[in-house]
Amino acid sequence: MMRVDRKHPWRESEAAQRLGVRYPIIQGPFGGLSSVALAASVSNSGGLGSFGAAQLSPTQIKETVAQLRESTDKPFSINLWVSTYDEAAPSTTGARIEASVLATxxxxxxxxxPTPEAPKFSAPDFNAQVDALLQARPPVASFIFGIPPKxxxxxxxxxxxxxxxxxxxGDEAKAVADAGMDLVVASGxxxxxxxxxxxxxxxxxLTGTFALIPQVADTVGIPVIAAGGIADARGIVAAFALGADAVQVGTAFLVCEGSGIGPLHRRALLSDAVxxxxxxxxxxxRLARGIRNRFMNDMDKSALDPLPYPLQRALMRPYTEAATRQERTDxxxxxxxxxxxxxxxTTVEALMESLIRETDELYRNLSL
Ligand SMILES: Cc1cc2nc3c(=O)[nH]c(=O)nc-3n(C[C@H](O)[C@H](O)[C@H](O)COP(=O)(O)O)c2cc1C
Incomplete structure (x- = not known):
């Protein structure tokens, strides 16, 4: 039966009903920076907590789902990357990799x-990960970088x-809907x-959220989850006005206590650098957004072609580990x-409380 909350119309969202959550607010998955504590506390606050399992082994996926079940009796989501490596990665030659090592x-x-050894190609096996996910049966599974097989x-x-x-x-959203998936994240x-x-x-x-959401909403017949640039109630109301049925908030949850980020990252997120x-x-x-720093600026100016994913990441790992130890956020x-x-x-409880209360207030003030 339709759950109708006349005082708070945004909460009537079809997405919330399909996901079985009280509020149509999803904490985005964070790949390697995910944490059970954070995801469970979002779910316990009435939203949908997500755990990014892209880097996990099948056994770790099952363990993570078990830990989430112990930490919350509410729905939560496990996220996988359908494509775990770029097509060009396995055949990238040693000479090309050596050139990147030298250039950095x-x-x-x-x-x-010391300059590291040339990285070797290795990537998680999506099929094995998805088998583990199906065995663990989380309430919600989300996928990025492609569409899982039928x-x-x-x-x-x-x-x-x-x-x-x-x-x-819009084309990717159509492909997601045509494949028969239940909801689609439109990520600006x-x-x-x-x-x-x-x-x-x-x-x-690179379409922005403002232009992407209505295009996707016009294209698909499934609930649209708006992601990208939403960190407060104004963003939620705007996303709903544009045709979204739920929001996926990432960065604003990433900074909250209990997330998987280290102290340097947290400090940077709370500084003017953002x-x-x-x-x-x-x-x-692979293309990703972060705080601009010296490394990003230098590399943008360089003529160096990054290695395909995940080779470039493997190349950079000893460097990022050393930079972390030496507290070199640049x-x-x-x-x-x-x-x-x-x-x-900086806590899930405070963030959720303000998102819900201020969205209710905005709706009231706007007489929506
Ligand atoms: C550190 C980090 C890691 C992320 N990892 C994933 C991931 O593994 N899978 C995924 O679907 N989205 C991932 N995202 C995207 C978020 O789940 C979310 O959609 C996005 O952050 C929303 O935009 P916002 O940061 O402007 O709120 C990641 C985002 C961040 C900041």
Whole structure:
């Protein structure tokens, strides 16, 4: 039966009903920076907590779902990357990799660490990850960087797992809906972290949230989850006005206590540095948004072609580890979206309370 809340119309969202949550507010998954504590506390606050499992082994995926079940009796989501490596990665030659190592060696020298060995290709096995996910049966499964095979979506449906796909363009949203997924995230170019584009290169898929949401809403018949640049109630109301049925908030949750980020990243997110973010392929090989720093600026000016994902990330790993140890934030990936400058809360409870109360207030004031 339709749950209708006449005092708070935005809460009547079809997305909230499909996901089984009280509020149509989703905490975006954070890949390697995900945490059970954060996801569970969002779910316990009435939103949908998500855990990014892209880097986890099948066993770790099952363990994570078990931990989430112990921490919350509310719905939560597990996120996987459908494409775990760029097509060009396995065949990238040793000579090309060596050239990248040489071209970045001055950074290693500056950090006083030896130039690393050329990285070897290795990537998680999506099929094994998805098998583990199906066995663990989380209430919600979300996917980025592509659409899972039909058999996987059918197995989700049979097991009662609600599926969310991710799109950075209207065409990708249509592909997600045509595949039969239950909801679609429309991710505007303001969003923090990687751009999950899969039909065209990420550089050709940079539509902003304001233009993307109505296009997607006009194209698909499934609930649209707006992501990118939403960090307060104004963003929620705007997203709903544009045709969204739920929001996915990333950066504003990333800074909250209990998330997987380290102290340097947290401090940077709470500093004036967040006023300038940029997109770069140089940290991982795939385009991602973070706080602009010296490394991003230098690499943008260089003629160096980043290695395909995840080779570039593997190349940079010893460097980012050393930069972390030496507290060199000018060298680190500091993932953040453009709305990081709007951050006001550092606990899930305070953030959720303000998002819900202020969205209710705005709706009342606007007589929506
Ligand atoms: C550090 C970081 C890691 C992310 N990892 C993933 C991921 O693994 N899978 C995914 O679907 N989205 C990922 N995202 C995107 C977020 O879930 C969310 O959609 C996005 O941050 C929303 O935009 P906002 O940062 O402007 O709020 C990541 C974002 C950040 C900041």
């Amino acid at each position: 060696q001055h950074y290693f020298a500056e950090l006083n660490i 058999s996987v979506l059918e197995a989700c449906r049979t097991s009662g797992i609600v599926t969310i796909g991710s799109a950075t363009t 170019f303001e969003a923090g972290g990687h751009r999950g584009s899969f039909l065209s290169p990420a550089e050709a898929s 006023r300038s973010t940029g997109l770069s392929r140089y940290f991982s090989g 060298f680190l990936p500091l993932w953040a979206g453009q709305a990081a400058a709007l951050i006001r809360h």
